[in-house]
Amino acid sequence: MSLLLCFSGQIGSGKSSVSTAVAAALGCGRTSFGDYLRSEIARLGGDPNDRKALQDFGQKRVEDDSAAFCRDVLAAGGFQAGDNFVIDGIRHVEIFELLAAVAKPSEARLLYLGAPETTRNDRVQSRDDAQDFVRESTHQVETELQDALPKRADAVIDASQPFDRVVADCVELVRSWQQRFVIRNRRSNSTSKTRARERDDGT
Secondary structure, three states, X not given: OOEEEEEEEOOOOOHHHHHHHHHHXXXXXXXXXXXXXXXXXXXXXXXXXXXXXXXXXXXHHHHHHHHHHHHHHHHHOOOOOOOXXXXXXXXXXXXXXXXHHHOOOOEEEEEEEEOOHHHXXXXXXXXXOHHHHHHHHOOHXXXXXXXXXXXXXXXXXXXXXXXXXXXXXXXXXXXXXXXXXXXXXXXXXXXXXXXXXXXXXXX
């Protein structure tokens, strides 16, 4: 069973770095909503490094056609149905649900990276737009990151830990999910074979 691993978290939680490292550890492809939006803004002649422009454009795509937005991001990242794949930047519960539907037969799982505001603020100080941290964090597109997405997540990872520990926790969790898929499929196959034998026997 293949897995679409979806990363979510507030600004400064480490989504991009962690999801990239997890994809490398699992040997699978990766894309992000941020990468897609930056490429589209650049194509349209805008500034791909303007975070407000990214947030505004992302919110517009969600409001215009969420399903098409999801399909475009996955296609741009090279996703094929049935692939093991990592996608970063989930900011709406609806987007995760749509990704889960679009990605079938891959099973979608949502990983939320949680870290205190002080930790996240410290991490963004090296960014060019660090002074805009408060505005960025309160933009409409970030609204569901505080409560709705953590509640919907299949797992919440403590992203205030050292980077290697966060990555290891994510990979360990994915391996456990994959193992459950294997066990579940074996049981399903065994049940199907038993029913087939019963039909052949006329029982």
